[in-house]
Amino acid sequence: MDDIEIRKFCAQDRDWLVAEHRDAYAQAEGFDDSFGVLVAGILDDFLREQQPEHEAGWIAWQQDQRLGSIFCVRLDGETAKLRLFLLSEKARGKGLGQRMLDHCMGFARARGYRQMKLWTHESHRAAGALYAKNGWELMSSQPVVSFGQPLIEQHWEILL
Structure with a gap:
């Protein structure tokens, strides 16, 4: 893992990241094409409206x-x-998820944020275990139909 770099996200990463999300979740969870559309919209908004002093993205x-x-x-x-x-x-x-989470939370602390939130699904058990291990609290959980699948949506928070 020593040879893994965490670099700032840039526009050239966009198409890879959309495809990676779309394909990974289609294969693992049967998500339909609306998930890739959501990710593309999030990234397009980020590229257009990012406030670099308050926001960042990283690619390992x-x-x-x-x-x-x-x-x-x-x-x-x-x-x-x-x-x-x-x-x-x-x-x-390999510990990369922990390293990336530490990096992101460290950025948030350094920017003066007092808390962080996230949205995920119950089926992402490894991610949920990582969040819980790092002090995140599950605030709500509810059944939904998203991306063509019945899911349990979760909202997590942490005080920094």
């Missing part, structure tokens, strides 16, 4: 391959939102 790289992503975006003056946290299958189980 090993040699010439992208391995994952994580973003910290502003909700308000005291609250940041963790978004688009993804690790490729081959990057899992």
Whole structure:
């Protein structure tokens, strides 16, 4: 893992990140094409409206391959939102998720945010375990139909 870099997200990463999210979730959970459309919209908004002093995205790289992503975006003056946290299958189980989460939360703290929030699904059990291990609290959980699938939507928060 020592040779893995965490670099700032840039416009050239957009298409890879949309495809990675779309394909990973279609394969693992049967998500329909609306998920890729959502990710593309999030990234397009980020590229157009990013406030660099308050928001950032990162891509994990090993040699010439992208391995994952994580973003910290502003909700308000005291609250940041963790978004688009993804690790490729081959990057899992090596501590990279913890490293990326630490990086994102460290950025939020350094920018003066007092709390962070995120939205995910119950089926992302490894991510939920990582959040809980790091002090995040599950605030709500509800059944929904999203991306063509019945899911349990979750909202998590942490005080920084």
